[in-house]
Amino acid sequence: MxxxxxxxxxxxxxxxxxxxxxxxxxxxxxxxxxxxxxxxxxxxxxxxxxxxxxxxxxxxxxxxxxxxxxxxxxxxxxxxxxxxxxxxxxxxxxxxxxxxxxxxxxxxxxxxxxxxxxxxxxxxxxxxxxxxxxxxxxxxxxxxxxxxxxxxxxxxxxxxxxxxxxxxxxxxxxxxxxxxxxxxxxxxxxxxxxxxxxxxxxxxxxxxxxxxxxxxxxxxxxxxxxxSPLELIRAYSTREVVELRFGIGEHEEIAPKVEDLAERVEVLPDRLLLYSSDGEETLAKVHERGLDPIASLVRRSTLEDVFLRLTGRTLVD
Amino acid sequence: MSSTADDGSGALPGTLIRATWVTDYWLTVYKRTWKGTVISSFVTPLLYIVAMGVLLGGFIKGDPAKLEGATSYLSFVAPGMVAAQAMTTVFGEVTYPVMGMIKWHRTYFGMIATPLGIPEVILAHLGFVLFRVATVCAVFLLVMTPFGVFESLGGVVIAFFAQLLIGMAFAVPIYAFTVGLKDESAFALVFRLGMIPMFLFSGAFFPVSNLDAPMEAFAKVTPLWHGVDLTRMLTVGNIDGPMVLVHVVYLSALVVLGWFWAVRRLTRRLTD
Structure with a gap:
């Protein structure tokens, strides 16, 4: 061979x-x-x-x-x-x-x-x-x-x-x-x-x-x-992500209010994603502004975030 | 890490060798289904020959000059029924089962992921159809023998091989037709407008000269008429050399043209 x-x-x-x-x-x-x-x-x-x-x-x-x-x-x-x-x-x-x-x-x-x-x-x-x-x-x-x-x-x-x-x-x-x-x-x-x-x-x-x-x-x-997965995350996303869920249909209008708190904000139908190097700090600032999301979550960036960044839409659509 | 015995060339010997690698698949299929074919293969011919040949034939006192060389209606209809049986066996084998291999079970997709290519897949499947035609027609001819409808042993043996050609003349083009179909709805038409009229009007049960001239001409274009006429010449021992040649060339042409059509259609279906 x-x-x-x-x-x-x-x-x-x-x-x-x-x-x-x-x-x-x-x-x-x-x-x-x-x-x-x-x-x-x-x-x-x-x-x-x-x-x-x-x-x-x-x-x-x-x-x-x-x-x-x-x-x-x-x-x-x-x-x-x-x-x-x-x-x-x-x-x-x-x-x-x-x-x-x-x-x-x-x-x-x-x-x-x-x-x-x-x-x-x-x-x-x-x-x-x-x-x-x-x-x-x-x-x-x-x-x-x-x-x-x-x-x-x-x-x-x-x-x-x-x-x-x-x-x-x-x-x-x-x-x-x-x-x-x-x-x-x-x-x-x-x-x-x-x-x-x-x-x-x-x-x-x-x-x-x-x-x-x-x-x-x-x-x-x-x-x-x-x-590699890690390289892609480093190149196309931040270290951490804050996920914020507000009431139905509110995400579009709230997005501008938090835009300056993160490197990038992604608006999804059911939540906002705030890309930043320190998620906890970003989340604290969101609360300081008097915004009160129904649910919030701080997590590490994943390939899914890379994908959103690259294609502007979720994977399974 | 590994390799196979094959040289991988696309040449004909490679294709033929690889096609034999599918034999175990078809053997397994046959082991699973042969019992279901026994009734149609063994009992049906007996019912046909008794009902159409002996009982119906007993009423028919046809002019021997019009029976194309046969000495009785029984010996006239027997070869017609064998050729018709070769045809109906093939229609059953290359319609729904072939669609199943592509659409319902996707078996072909598994096969072409291996060294097998499209020609190998077709060759192996048609090889199995040939085997089915051979067993069905061999049994049919054996069942008829005690009725004294054959003139010579040699004639019957050659007639057996003629059935293989007749079977393939139907099998290859219909296979090609099937592999390009999106769904099975066309099969009802194939059976009702293709197989049944041919079965009834292509000279198996009465001489086509009984038809009006235009209808007779039309009947003589059908592959089944060529098959019936060829088989009858051989079993009644009334051989017309040039006509034999016409029949063999016509039926062989269907096999060859059908082959190229089948390869083209299945390639398009499976690889695009």
Missing amino acids: TVSSDTSMIHAVGLRKSFGSKSGETVEAVCGIDVDVRRGESFGFLGPNGAGKSSTMRMIAAVSPISGGSLRILGMDPATQGPQIRARIGVCPQEDTLDTELNVRDNLYIYGRYFGLPRAEVRSRTDELLEFVQLTEKAKAKVEDLSGGMKRRLTIARSLINKPDLLLLDEPTTGLDPQARHVVWDRLFRLKQQGVTLVLTTHYMDEAEQLCDRLVVMDKGVIAAEG
Whole structure:
């Protein structure tokens, strides 16, 4: 296996994807992005729905042809070496594509066979992976009887059947309850520790902070910012944030009254966000002005604040 | 970290090899569904041959000159029913089940995330349809044999292979049609305006020369007429060489054109 540049798992320059819509006009889903993912790294695509994350992932998965720019996966060209690339990556899609009428073990076994792996090899990998995602006891259960979290873990196990160098996860924990999310995150941490390169999309800020060494924020098909979660917070937000909740519909008119107390004020439909280096001090000044919010909270900045700053809207809209 | 036995080239041998990697999937599907196919595969042919061939045929004293070489209505209708059975089996296999693989279960999306490409996915699925046609038609021909409707063993064996061609001449284009559909509503029309009229009027049950001239010409354009005529020539031993060639070329052309159409439509459906 040769990888052109030793550490580059994904190398995209000016990558574009456009679709012809029914009305005849062209829809630009990805409008020229540069991405470089290194071996062993955990890399995230962040963005609201429709930002172009999934289109980018499908191109990286060597399934959807690129519309422009250049793309190399594991040093190979997806246009001509699709099967070779796909043999070495794992894909965990957003919507489960498990065969619901087959049992858990058969789902893994059959998927392993799609890679042309010998039957005995697939059987032993199936047992290992069932253990890894804690589904050994469910091996004979039908997929349709599994919980959402179990299905997700099975999908992750399936994406590992070919021992991929690069694992692509599209919204890995969307729709899972908090406990199930933590189980999935734990398994992903273990993979990262084993040296598997992870690339994931998410619109959950906490997920990105937990899992990603480095990430890009995508919006409307372009990259709005790039860096580690901490770097992005430092570059695009303050250390602390004061959240103020007033009566319904009052936020717009109160905003000017506190504008000078913070570096920046963000008006959301249900609250005001005051960005400052010392949240407690800012909150005290708000009270000094005779303003009496229904609720207030001082917290550290998160990626969500970065996102608000960069795109001017909340993530899940 | 790992690799597979495949060289990854997009060349034909690579495609053929990779298509065999889907065999275990289709075996598992068949293990799960074969019991349901037994009635249609074994019992239906027997019911048809008894009802249409023996009992209805007993009333029909047709002019042997008009029976296209058959010595009785029974031996006239038997090959027609085999070819029609090849067709109806295929209609069942490449409509709802194919839509399920794309839309309801998204199985194809899982497949193309692996080294399998679009041609491999299609090839493997149509390979399974071919297997279904082969088993159904083999049983049909075996069930008819005791009724003494076949002139020669060689004719029946070649007729069996002709059923594979007839089956694929329907399977590939209809598969291509299905993979581009957004939902299943068109299938009702496919069955009512496509399959059933062909089943009734393409020469399986009566000579198409009984139709008005324009209707006869129309019947002779349908793939089923070509299939029925080819099968009947082989089973009654009344072979017209040039016509055999016309039938084989016509049916093969449907397979080839259907293939390119299928690859194009499924590529557009799954990869954009």
